[in-house]
Amino acid sequence: MIFKENIFHDYIFLVTGASSGIGAHVALTLNKLGAKIIAIGRDENKLLAQKEQAKNSDDFITISKDLSNFENLDKWTLELAKEYGGFNGAVLAAGIVKPLGINSLYYIHNAKEIFNINYFGNLQILKGLIDRRAKCKEDASFVWISSTASKNPGKGLSSYGASKAAIDTTIKSIALEIAPKYRINSILPGFVNTPMIQNEIFDNSFFTRSYPLGIGNVENISPLICFLLSSGSSWITGQEFIIDGGGESL
Template identity: 40%
Template sequence: MLFKDTDHFFVTGASSGIGLAIGQAIIKNGGIVVGVARDEKKLIDAYSDSVYSNHFFAEPRDLSCDIDQLQRWVIEISNKYGKLKALVLCAGIRYTKPLKAISYEASLKLFNLNYFSEIQLIKAFSSRVVSCDDDPNIVVMSSIVALNSNMGLCDYGASKAALLNSVKSLALELASRIRVNAILPGFVDTDMIQKWQGSHYEEFKNSINNHYPLGIGKPEYIADACLFLLSDKARWITGTGMIVDGGASLLNA
């Protein structure tokens, strides 16, 4: 087992895709997950199998609202369950829009979830009242789109680039106690991509496969990378942006 049965992991976006695969992998490796998403039933159902249910606690919340209250909420959570071992930030939204279709409201909504809420959660976790003393650490989900030009992904790409850059600053600022790392996934087969592509999804997957030397991603591939960063096997790694993309970015280099 990578983790102790007293290690509590706070995982956002824990009901679907990458966050779900990470939550389940943490439990299989001995840890306890406090999972966050808006839809409580979906969250609970996702961990209803007895392998997971005794090691999972649901804390439903819309992270894009009342962002100034997030710090107080995280302190309440650590009082309720115990100090947290790690923060894994996977909740995110994505849209593809040309510049002429981008409204300030839509940009703000996306940045509220993909960036501003994450900074407040990290701020809360940085307190000794919230995080444990045994290699506490943070993993955030950036994206390879943070590094490349992408038609229609002005807001989404900027939010992921902002996150990646923050990780580097925060890793320095928190180095005396807390490791901070980012994962940059390529295309991973999840609800996010299915919703985005709609009826073109299968066609899209076939076309994108040519751009992925190791094939399109599965959530489990990201979970494996995340487990490594969360574990003490990564004890000398902080401030990194780990690309996990089946070699896709090699073709864009």
């Protein structure tokens, strides 16, 4: 790890999608670096398994929540912020991918399901956090996990790519609204070896052909998230950061 031990001592971060994949890894990493984590995910058992791995398990609080029911998530998040005394930032990593072509009878239903979690659910969490009553700390930083699919979605990924493109557009506008008090950026990973990707059918030759450095791992993503949450990135906001093993250079 490239960061000083306990660099996030006395910090508190909220992480969505913390039961697996990028969200789980960054939650454990931030906890290892001294932060108190409010880990939110759909699967309570997986969250508890992450808690067992945490270096400071007393500072790894798990909450089971389905972000697809997003209507009142902003109010729920506001109450959460009041309970824990204000956050230093958040990682919005909750997301699903369900490849489906436009000719499918279920295309619109599938698109709504993807947007409800990837975009609206996380957006409502963010809305609650930046409410002045949430009293997030000065220079709080928010990192929203997008995807290179927002630029080049590929076959069957139109809805997924659109949900991620919405993130990239949104952070640019919100960055202007919340500056100079808060910052927000998005990270666009290429295909990363996570349960979300493993659960779908992709041709392995695609990864070999598309990524000069091979398919990524969650360990490749967390360091940049930690940097963007730290004071070292205090002059960075409204930006998209691509991490894809050189795929965009092809």
